[in-house]
Ligand code: TXA
């Protein structure tokens with residue numbers, strides 16, 4: 119076992135000596151968990167194959183699941199992407215630093231361990247000041263998956279990271295709770311390539327492999343055409359998602375989660391009835407509801423995730439809620455359903471994965 123040191127760090131102005139201590143670990147091929155605006159990441163030098171191997175071991179993650187390389191300057195892309203299509207510059211100008219990951223053909227500099235054996239590389243420039251400082255001091259390229267044990271909900275606080283990875287990594291930078299709470303949007307640009315005459319050809323349309331805070335509509339506003347990967351929803355077992363990580367039953371709490379959709383009063387009626395049945399058998403029920411409905415439920419643990427009109431309040435708490443219910447020891451969790459518009463698409467994507475696609479219409 120390794121001693122895990124949790125270091126509190128100033129979010130806005132990270133203390134240079136703390137960044138340097140963490141960066142030294144990264145430069146030497148070790149692991150550091152750090153905050154980003156989306157979720158906490160588990161970082162290692164992306165250009166060292168040893169770093170990626172350590173990440174897979176600490177997370178218990180299948181090594182065919184590629185990592186995202188985090189950079190701090192647009193120019194850093196030149197070294198790791200073989201070609202940078204004009205759409206990438208447009209999207210970077212609009213959304214970097216921020217919660218958007220882009221996929222490119224990879225250069226020789228990126229080891230296959232980092233990309234899970236693929237010849238493409240996922241790249242993101244986070245906006246969190248601690249993440250940016252660590253990337254700069256750590257050599258410019260940090261591979262970082264979410265800092266959870268594989269299969270658990272992504273961590274949105276340093277305490278979540280500690281629960282999963284204590285004893286397995288040397289350092290956690292604690293910058294407090296994250297702002298967004300779900301992982302970045304992933305858009306695949308690797309189907310766009312340069313012809314010998316210098317013009318660009320779009321062999322495959324830019325495709326969203328994982329929905330997130332940056333919505334399809336926002337991306338389409340910048341580059342025109344973009345489509346959703348039909349596989350990311352995971353509703354059809356015959357359609358394989360293009361992002362290897364999207365195929366796993368992910369973000370899952372220990373208790374069985376069911377989503378209930380329909381008119382609000384019917385949803386409450388249904389869930390209350392299930393909670394009463396469970397109670398009669400001595401089982402505990404948890405409910406995820408909203409400010410609009412919180413007064414209507416009778417169950418062991420009724421938790422209000424936020425205001426339906428404020429989707430960001432919902433993404434911010436989603437993973438913490440799933441972990442809280444585990445701590446409360448409930449046997450079953452029921453959640454209200456959300457609209458699939460805009461950010462709602464990402465909320466429902468993560469909820470459906472956590473529920474193993476279990477949804478009931480009442
Ligand atoms: O917000 C985020 O993106 C966070 C923070 C830490 O930056 N990171 C994160 O990493 O969510 P991770 O490893 O949990 O998810 C990465 C996803 C996986 O589904 C993986 O399969 C996909 O990105 N991915 C990575 N490289 C890829 C590639 N070359 N082609 C297709 N999918 C890729």
Ligand code: MG
Nearest residue numbers: 263264272363
């Ligand atoms: Mg993850």
